[in-house]
Amino acid sequence: MVQISQTEDDIKISIELNRLVTRKPDVVLLPQYLKFNNPPIFFERHLVQEIDEMASFCRIFKNEARIVLVKKEKGLWPEMFQKLDKETLLQKRLEIADLIVERNKKRDEMALERFDKKRRAEIEKEIKRETAMRERLKQFQETSVRDALVVDVRKEVKTNPNPPSDRLATPLIRQPMSAIRGSGRINVCFTTQHKRSTPKRESQSNMETAYAAAGGPNAAGNLPMESLDD
Structure with missing residues (x-):
């Protein structure tokens, strides 16, 4: 069952639905065309005048479907x-x-464009979030380094409260190196007249005994034997 009514602003169409139907209906709204397909229900009409397809809509309820067609020009239509x-x-x-194919292509392109814009916005948001996180991490590291330096300075001052002011200004004094002694000859002179006789060797003692036995000058034992210097 279909009920149709109109006002100066719109046209209202109510279509009774079968309770056994659970499929989503196919609704097409064009400037001069209307189709509602939900088997076994099929409703199709060509309009006399144009409607605003973007402002028109269809709502599905439990027992009926309500279609509202918004007129482009206000007024009552003698024929709808x-x-x-x-x-x-x-x-x-x-x-x-x-027309439906072309419109679906345009809608797909618009949907894809909206998806791309949304995706780019999400990517830019993620980049900004990561950049802000890196900046905060960098500031935290710089603050930690400054705090560590301040703590080290305080510890040094506490350990040595009166450091010598001229510790770094004291010059380093080096002792001059002694001259290296060159090579040369050392002359040694002995002034003493002391002489020390060298004891006889065993070979010389044997020679002297053999010479005395042979009747040499020392055979009688009158003349002393000269001492031999080594």
Whole structure:
């Protein structure tokens, strides 16, 4: 069952739904065309005047579907739907099919563009978040280094409260190196006249005994034997 009513602003269509139908209906709204398909329910009309397809809508309830067609120009229509024969209706359906395909392409492109914009916005947001996190980490590291330096300085001052002021200004004094002694000859002179006799060797003692036995000058033992210097 279908109920149709109109005002100066819109056209309201109520379509009774079968309780056994659970499939999502196919609704097409064009400037001069209306289709509602939810098998076994099929409702199709060609409008006499144009509507605002972007402002028009369809709502599905438990027992009925309500379609609201917003008129582009306000006023009551004497005739709402066109009366077409079979051949004209078939031709119109082919034209509407082409329009529906083109419209779906445009909607897909718009949806893809919206998705790309949303994705780029999410990526930019993530980049900004990571950049801010790196900046905070860098500031934290710099603050930690400054705090560590301050603590070290305080510890040094506490350990040595009166450091010598001229500790770093004291010059380093080096002792001059002694001259290296060169090579040369050392002359040694002995002034003493002391002489020390060298004891005789065993070979010389044997020679002297053999010479005395042979009747040499020392055989009688009168003359003393000269001492031999080594």
